[in-house]
Amino acid sequence: MGTAPASRDVTSYGMGLAAPLALFFLVFFVAPLLQLLWLSLHNDTAALHWGLGQYLHFLTDPFSLSVLGSTLLLGAEVTAVCLVLGFPIAWLYQRVGPRLQTIIILIVLLPLLTSVVVRTFAWIVILGRQGIINATLQSLGIIDTPLKLLYTQFGVVIALAQVQMPLMTLPLITALGRIDPNLDDASCSLGAGSWRTFFRIVLPLSLPGVIAGCTLTYAAAITAFITQSLIGGGQMLFMPMYLYQQASTLQNWPFASAISIIFLLAVLAVVSVFTTLGRMSRGYGGA
Amino acid sequence: MILNRRSLMTTALTLGAMKAFPGLSYAQARPLVFATFTGSWEEAHKAVLVPAFRKANADAAIVLDPMLSVDQIAKINAAKANPPIDVMLHDPGPALVAIGQDLAEPYPVEKSAYYKDLISEAQEPMGPAPFFQVVGLTYNPEAIKTPPTSWADLWKPEFKGRVGITNLNSTLGTGWLVEIAKMRGGSEANVDPAFKAIEELKPNLAAVAANPGALATLFQQGQIDISPGNFNAIQILKARGVPVEFVAPKEGAIAFKTTIHIVKNSPNRELAFKLIEASLSPEVQTTLMNPPYLIVPTNSKVAMGGEIARVLAKDTTELKQKFVFQDWKKINEQRSAWIERFNREIKI
Known part of the structure; x- marks a missing residue:
């Protein structure tokens, strides 16, 4: 042990404190990934x-590619639904009194406090043939025979959107909270209407939150094995189930590994598009 | 004796190592590890098989480590020379994989007191079958007044949008596909007719579940009224008050052998043998046949009774007539191709 230097670079502490987590990641994430x-x-x-061969098999097989495509599309649909439904809630949150704010945050967080499995089963009850939606529509005389909602792409998107909604709303609430409310007033007093103010001021300034929310929602939606298989059923194949099938049922570990790596890269590509957009939006945010 | 820091350190390390790796000091001290299945299987084994085994073997230590077949195979493969499991339990497909990968020890048939009493289908020299799982037709008696009698009933026009099946990930789904193929003139080697039949079934299909467990939920929610189903899974649903009934179709109910194996290189070979003997014994099989377990016995000395006698078979002779056994060696050869085809073709 040498004597400590009289003055030390304070930034060097950062690495030391991160070491336990870094080691944990190295052993339990990087090593398995390399394997x-x-x-x-x-x-x-x-x-x-x-x-x-495994990669060639996947990339030259139209069916496998269609599974990848439909999974990425599913993520995009869920993210879009979450964004469209979540933005107004976050916007409202910044404009109501403290009591309503507590209620909104409670409603947003409530889904996170119950398990995904429970939430998904609730959706089976809602979407089923004798479920809430079909029963209501039938009693109102709008439809004669029950609609098929469970085991459809529509059902999966709706259920996933609800399950992942907090991941979108929370970053949006934070981002909108950082916008100076005076900017709205300034915009109005300079003659811009509400929509113009929204598109020219609020939306650009909230972009970092939008990007963060989209990235989280997207990543969570495409990997949501439980919701995808329970609401989508056995004939709608998405990447997580495809992977599981190859590894667990067929014991074809090399192909399953190749699927995971391709899936990982595809997701990284999408996320990096989001990040690039985020970097570009920083120009707005700093202005 | 002088205690310095170094010798203290050495002693502490040695003691620590002995604690952390008990294998250093006692080569064979670990208890017998039995990898059963999760859920109702584990409950049944904990309540009946384990006490019977311990009573017969002077309270020998045993640990139940419930996991799926694929996990058992992976765990043993990771440490073939010193496996962490002594006795494994498998469905027919994984059993052949495990045997193919040289993970199972041949069963010491000549030493066994019960092996010769097993019905011939259960006598497997690489690991006998202590139980059968039975797949037949499940239906909701509140919605379907005339009980179905044949697999072909699934295609009846009155069941439009009411039928549930599972995909081929499960033993149940694959076994059912083979049975449908046989009904239409195919076999374990040729399931083309079954795929054509499923194509015709599409108007009736309300759901293709991702696993047999999901079918149970669909019955509860009124999403489906009829489907292929596992006898034991239905009993659990019935006990919970869900309106479901099980019938063995006239073509025969599909019987899967659940086989039990001594793991190769097990340090507890003798106790593993004793545990398997207990599972084959008429006493254990009789208890497991009665409620709430209703597990189909394989020992011909067990007199059938209760729900099993009512729904499945009154005795071994009838059981052999009414049960259909499939050739899983043939099925395994093409199963991955079928799964791929099912993925591609079955879209509803």
Whole structure:
């Protein structure tokens, strides 16, 4: 042990404090990820022959590509629904009294306090043939036979949007809270209408929150194995279920690994698009 | 004796290592580990099989470590020389995988007191079957007044939008597909007719569930009124008050052997054998056949009774007539291709 230097660079503490978490990540995240990559580079299930066969198989197979495409599309749909429904709530939150604010935040957080499985089962009850929606529509005489809502793309999007909504609303509330309310008044006094104020002032300034919310919602929606399989059923195949099927039922670990790596890269690509948009929006935010 | 820091450190480390890795000091001291299935299987084994085993073997230590077949295989594969499991339990598909990967020890048939009493389908030299799982037709008696009698009833026009099936991830889904293929002139090697049949079933299909467990929810929610189903799963639903009934179709109910194996290189080989013997014994099988377990026995000395006698078979002879056993060796050969085809073709 040497003697401590008289003056120390204060920034060096940062790394030391992060070391336990970094080590944890290294052992339990990076190492398994490398193992996954290693496994995916084998052509046979026993992992004896090296090769890119698994990737070729996936990338030249229209069916596999369509599974990837529909999963990414599902994420986009859920994110769009969350954004359209979540933005007004966040906007409202910044404009009501403290008591209503507490109620709104409670309503937003409530879904997070119950398990995803419970929330998903609730959606089965709502969307089912004898569920709340069909029963109401039938008693009102709007439809004769029950609509098919469960086990459809529509059902999956709606259920996922509700399940993931807090991930969108919370960043939006924070971002909108940072906007100086005087800017609204200034815009109005300079002659801009409400819509113009919204599109030229509020929306650009809230972009960092929008980007953060979209990234979180998107990532959560496409990997939501439980909701996807319970509401989507066995014939709507998304990447998480495809992966599970290959690994667990078919014991085809190399192909399952290749699917994971491709899925990971696809998601990273989408997220990096969001991040780039976020960086561009910082020009607005700083202005 | 001089205690300095170094010798204290060494002693502490040694003691610590002995605590952390007990294998250093006692080579075979770990209790017998039995990987059963989760859920009702674990409950049944904990309540009946384990006490019977301990009574017969001077309270030998045993640990139940419930997990899926695939997890059992992965865990044993990760440490083949010193496996963390002594006895494994498998559905027919995974059993063949485990045997194929050389994870199972041949069962010491000549030493066994009960093996010869098992019905011939349950006699597997690599690991006998202590129980059967049975798949037949499940229906909601409140919505369907005339009980179905055949797999072909699923195609009846009156069940438009009322039928549920599962995909091929499960043993149930795959077994059902093979049975439908056989009904239409196919076999374990040729399921083309089954895929054509499912194509015709589409107007009736209300749901393709991701797993057999999800079918239960669909019955509860009135989403479906009829589906292929597992006898034991239905009993659990019935006990909870859900209106469901089970019938064995006239083509025969599909019977899956649940096989039990001694793991290769197990340090507790003798106790593992004793546990399997207990599971084959008429005493344990009789208790497990009675409510609330209703597990179908394989030992021909067990007299059938209760719900099993009423719905499935009165005795071994009838059981052999009414049950259909499938060739899972053949099924495993093409299963991945079928799963792929099902993924592609079955969209409703």
